[in-house]
Every structure is written in structure tokens, then in C-alpha cells.
Amino acid sequence: MAKLPFMQPVVVGLALLFGGAIAIVATMQQKQVATPHHPHHDHHSSTATQHHSGGAPNTHAELVNAPTPPPQQATTFTLAIRSHSGEAVTQFERFQEELMHLIIVSDDFQVFQHLHPRYLGDGQFQVTTTLPQGGGYTLIADYKPTGANETVAMIPIAAQGAAPSPPAPTAQTTQVIGTTTVELKLPQPLKAGSAVEVAFRLRDAATQQAVTDLRPYLGEAGHLVILRETTPLKPVDYLHAHAVDRQPKETVRFMTQFPTPGRYKLWAQFQRGEQIVTAPFWVTVN
Numbered sequence: 001m002a003k004l005p006f007m008q009p010v011v012v013g014l015a016l017l018f019g020g021a022i023a024i025v026a027t028m029q030q031k032q033v034a035t036p037h038h039p040h041h042d043h044h045s046s047t048a049t050q051h052h053s054g055g056a057p058n059t060h061a062e063l064v065n066a067p068t069p070p071p072q073q074a075t076t077f078t079l080a081i082r083s084h085s086g087e088a089v090t091q092f093e094r095f096q097e098e099l100m101h102l103i104i105v106s107d108d109f110q111v112f113q114h115l116h117p118r119y120l121g122d123g124q125f126q127v128t129t130t131l132p133q134g135g136g137y138t139l140i141a142d143y144k145p146t147g148a149n150e151t152v153a154m155i156p157i158a159a160q161g162a163a164p165s166p167p168a169p170t171a172q173t174t175q176v177i178g179t180t181t182v183e184l185k186l187p188q189p190l191k192a193g194s195a196v197e198v199a200f201r202l203r204d205a206a207t208q209q210a211v212t213d214l215r216p217y218l219g220e221a222g223h224l225v226i227l228r229e230t231t232p233l234k235p236v237d238y239l240h241a242h243a244v245d246r247q248p249k250e251t252v253r254f255m256t257q258f259p260t261p262g263r264y265k266l267w268a269q270f271q272r273g274e275q276i277v278t279a280p281f282w283v284t285v286n
């Protein structure tokens with residue numbers, strides 16, 4: 001329990017005081033999006049979603065019945081989206097085929113889950129998942145209230161127990177994920193603050209031939225989530241890059257922009273047949 005985020009003792013204390021019916025108010029930040037970037041709109045030439053710290057957010061996310069999940073057991077998370085004045089926000093727009101995209105990432109970036117909570121109505125979303133290890137995590141909820149900007153809310157949680165020591169980050173640019181070899185292609189050196197193309201070449205691990213069974217995933221050629229290595233995570237540290245093309249090819253390209261120098265982890269996701277391939281890479285940005 002030594003590595004709990006600072007909020008957790010407060011949460012536990014409040015939970016004891018008020019019988020568990022408490023909510024964690026997430027840190028949040030609106031993403032100002034210059035152009036619609038929904039995949040069902042024409043955004044083939046779109047650049048990365050930009051994050052700005054200015055501007056008051058319209059909504060925030062709260063974790064209802066904040067659990068302290070035991071690792072390796074199914075845990076249900078219920079998120080409530082509320083306005084500034086505390087009223088339930090009930091209308092959402094679908095983007096990338098879903099009403100909410102929820103990324104769950106462990107503090108050491110070893111665990112990454114990309115989930116789509118079910119909308120229960122009345123501003124509440126629910127998802128059941130199993131966290132594989134103890135220690136701290138961040139829930140990153142990405143949603144778009146109807147008529148408002150896409151919003152990213154971050155909620156720190158702690159699973160019971162401690163995380164195992166993570167392996168050291170590697171600069172490896174090729175990963176074999178199941179039957180797929182994923183090769184990261186980046187301009188070098190990587191500079192913060194300018195648009196950059198991040199590409200992934202996908203080959204069959206057995207034959208080293210280009211994969212032929214790639215399908216769009218959530219309406220795009222692939223998805224790319226990028227997080228800056230920092231504690232605690234803030235919305236500005238989260239990038240969701242959009243694929244340049246809708247139809248996947250052997251090389252799937254994304255445009256993004258790393259805001260500041262530092263170390264980042266990339267999780268590229270593709271759909272091969274019925275299978276989702278998630279390939280993690282560390283990169284250093286100068």
C-alpha cells in the first residue's frame with residue numbers, strides 16, 4: 001500500500017465516514033477540437049486532437065462507489081458524468097463508434113486496457129474489468145456530451161497490493177504480438193511541438209509477409225493512444241492520435257504532436273480478423 005496515489009487515503013477516510021456513497025471528482029480538461037474528428041465525418045486529413053489547458057470544462061467524471069479492486073478479480077466501475085452544478089449529463093454523441101472510450105493504465109504503464117463502458121442512462125456508464133496487478137492506475141474517460149467538446153477525465157484509483165517491479169523501458173521498435181510483427185516507424189530525432197507522422201508496419205510473424213486480414217477498428221485504420229510518463233497523469237499527457245486513412249494497409253499511419261520533451265508510451269491497436277492487436281512502444285521526445 002506504499003505507492004497509493006495521495007487521494008486514496010482521503011477516499012478511504014470519506015468512504016468510512018459516509019458509508020461508501022462517495023464520488024471521486026476527476027481532474028478534467030476539455031479538448032478544444034478545431035475540426036470535427038469523428039470517424040464518420042470526413043477527417044481523413046485531420047491532425048492530432050489538440051489539448052489546451054485553458055477554458056473551464058463543462059462536465060466532469062466521478063467514480064461512483066469508488067472500489068479498491070483486488071487484482072485478478074472482476075471489478076465493476078460506474079462513472080457518472082455531471083455538469084459543474086452537479087446535475088447528470090445525459091446526452092452523448094458517439095465518436096469512433098462509441099459513447100465513451102475508457103483507457104485504464106497502471107502507473108508503471110505495464111497494464112493498458114481500452115474499454116467501452118455501457119451507457120446505463122442518467123449520465124452513468126458502467127464497465128466490468130479485471131486488473132491484473134496491484135498498485136495505482138488511472139482511469140481515462142474520453143466522451144463527448146451532445147453539443148459540447150470532447151472531454152478527457154482522469155480518475156486515479158488503487159488496486160489492492162503493490163505492483164510488481166516493471167521491466168526497464170526499451171527503445172525497441174519491433175514487437176511481436178501473437179502472430180503479428182508490428183514495426184514502429186518514426187522520424188528521428190523526435191521533436192516536441194511539431195506535427196509528426198507515426199507509422200506502423202504490420203507483417204505476419206510466421207511468414208514476414210504483409211498482413212492481409214486487417215480490418216478497420218472502431219471505424220478507423222487503427223487507434224493510437226499515447227501517454228507521457230509522469231505522475232500524476234493529467235489530460236494534457238494523453239494523446240489519442242487519429243489514423244490518416246480509414247482503410248488499413250500494411251503500413252498504418254497516424255498524425256500526432258508530442259507537446260513536451262520526455263518519455264512517452266505508445267499503444268497502437270489494430271484489428272486482424274476478429275482479433276485486436278495491441279502493440280506497446282516507448283519513445284523519447286527531445
Ligand SMILES: [Cu+2]
Binds near residue numbers: 096098100101114116
Ligand atoms: Cu475506444
